[in-house]
Amino acid sequence: DQQVKQNSPSLSVQEGRISILNCDYTNSMFDYFLWYKKYPAEGPTFLISISSIKDKNEDGRFTVFLNKSAKHLSLHIVPSQPGDSAVYFCAASGRGGSNYKLTFGKGTLLTVNP
Amino acid sequence: EAQVTQNPRYLITVTGKKLTVTCSQNMNHEYMSWYRQDPGLGLRQIYYSMNVEVTDKGDVPEGYKVSRKEKRNFPLILESPSPNQTSLYFCASSFLGDQPQHFGDGTRLSIL
Numbered sequence: 133d134q135q136v137k138q139n140s141p142s143l144s145v146q147e148g149r150i151s152i153l154n155c156d157y158t159n160s161m162f163d164y165f166l167w168y169k170k171y172p173a174e175g176p177t178f179l180i181s182i183s184s185i186k187d188k189n190e191d192g193r194f195t196v197f198l199n200k201s202a203k204h205l206s207l208h209i210v211p212s213q214p215g216d217s218a219v220y221f222c223a224a225s226g227r228g229g230s231n232y233k234l235t236f237g238k239g240t241l242l243t244v245n246p
Numbered sequence: 247e248a249q250v251t252q253n254p255r256y257l258i259t260v261t262g263k264k265l266t267v268t269c270s271q272n273m274n275h276e277y278m279s280w281y282r283q284d285p286g287l288g289l290r291q292i293y294y295s296m297n298v299e300v301t302d303k304g305d306v307p308e309g310y311k312v313s314r315k316e317k318r319n320f321p322l323i324l325e326s327p328s329p330n331q332t333s334l335y336f337c338a339s340s341f342l343g344d345q346p347q348h349f350g351d352g353t354r355l356s357i358l
Contacts, residue, residue, distance in 0.1 A: 164344045175250070175336050175349035176289075183344055221288070232277055232340065233304060234347060236289040 135159045136224050138237035146245055151209040153240050155222030158203065162224040166234065167196060167207045170219045179220075180207070212244045248273045252337050252350035259327060260358050267322045267353050269337030277340045278320040279304070279347065280312065282333040289336065295320055296342070327357045 137156045145151045153167075163184035168176035182189040182196045182205070189196050195208045209216055219241050223234040250271045259265055271278065279294040281304075291304030295314040309331055311323040320339075324331060334354050338347040 166346055168349075173351070175338075175351045178346040178348065181344070181346055232342065232347070233279065233291045233294060234281075234289070234338075236281075238286065238288040 133158075134238075135162075136222055136235050136237040138220075138222055138240050140240050141238070142241040142243070144243045144245060145212050147214055148211045151207075151212045151216065151242055151244065153207040153209075153220050153222075153242065155205050155207075155237055156203055157205075157224050159224070159226070159235070160203075161226040162235070164225045165196070165198060165205050166223045166225075167194075168221045168223060168236075169216075170221060170239070176221055209242075212242075214244050214246050217242055217244045248348070250337055250339055250348050250350035252335075252353050254353060255351065256354045258356040258358065261328055262326050265324050265327060265355075267324075267335060267337075267355070269320045269322065269350060270318050271320075271337075271339040271348070272318065273339065273348065274317065275339035275348075276317070276342050277347070278314065279338045280310070280320070280322050281336045281338065282306065283336065283352075284333050292322070292335075324355075327355075329357050331355065332357045 166181040167179040170176045180191050180194045198205045219239045221239045222237040253268045276297045280292040281289040283289045293312040295301040337350045340347040
């Protein structure tokens, strides 16, 4: 039972264009969502997060959108740069429990072509 | 520099030989956790700890033990490793609440 789904294993975009990575979730108890970036031979690096009380959060070139009714979130990267090429993981957690466990999607490999 | 440090980074060993993967963080985080990453399965939580002396099972705890005797350290212990524990392991830590978890660079274990 995959509670966090990233349906696109890979995405290729041109430098300077927008990258849009998508994520769907099924568990209504999730209320905190994060995006991580991962380079080979390194651990996941936190990128941006959003609480369920918001529908948008921006940090520089990165914007995360949350649509609670559709149980969908997306990460927009504008403009995309070759250094953004990495695997991007969507993750979610539920508030108020005794565990801040992150439930991860399987990741999307983003390739930004010069 | 704020970081989560795992050791070793790589280990090849044999079935049944006890091993410990250490994890240390220097951010005074209360929460620490271990995940394993396997192809096609993403990252799955093994164990977590809310604070010193408080640990509990995650989604895939079988075959693993942990301890939290000090706030900064959270070792992962494989008492009798088996080939199905061959995986890439990540330690993570955070403050409690809606705070992002910070990950170590991973430990690649191969159990022959």
